[in-house]
Amino acid sequence: MERELFIRDADPEDAKKLVEIYSYYVLNTAVSFEYEAPSVEEFKNRIKTTKEKYPYMVCLLKDRIVGYAYAGPYSSREAYSWTATTSIYVDKDYRRQGIGSLLYKELEKRLKEQDIVNLLAGAAYSDEEDEYLTHDSYKFHIRSGYKKVAHMQTIGKKFDRWYDLLWMQKKL
Structure with a gap:
């Protein structure tokens, strides 16, 4: 299937489809600790702001966006300039297909190029595990x-349940 997949830079005009993908996770899972799905306009702003310094990309299967990934700052302090956070969301109907x-892989390549x-x-x-x-x-x-480097307990509450947050780290 990999040969049918194509990665390109995200564009603010992709926001509607990205909101559709992300909304599933916000409204139906504890994967995201947001309670309400952002608007398309808010997502456009997130894309624009992220792309000022970090990669933001989408994966297409033929002409359909089936996932996206981006990076962001860990901290605004200058000494952390060599550390980035990563986020990834795959359309719920296209999981476990290598997306x-x-x-x-592409995100890491681009981040390496940014030192x-x-x-x-x-x-x-x-x-x-539970239904969320x-x-x-x-x-x-x-x-x-x-690698797991931190385990913060009962850090987020969603669906009237407490969830932990793991911080995962990868050295490039």
Whole structure:
């Protein structure tokens, strides 16, 4: 399937489709700790702001956007300039098809070109999987070469349940 996939830079005009992908995670899962899905206009602004310094890309299957990934600052302090956070979301109907791996591979390549040496990713976590959260994100990051470096307990509350947050780190 990989040969049918294509990665390109995200454009603010992609915001409508990205909101559709992201909204599923906001409204139905504890993967995102946001309670309300952002508007298309808010998403356009997020894309524009991110792209001022970091990569923001989409993955297409033929002409359909099926996932996206981006990076952002870990901290605004100058000493952290070589560390970036990463985020990735794949359309719920296209998971486990290599899209996430392809997106992260390209994201890492571009971040290396920017002299980024550390990647951090937050993964919501619960000891027991439930209808709102599986261990998929944690397992994906482990397979992608990340290591768990912090486990913050009961850090986010969603659907009247407390969830933990794992900080995952990868050295480029």
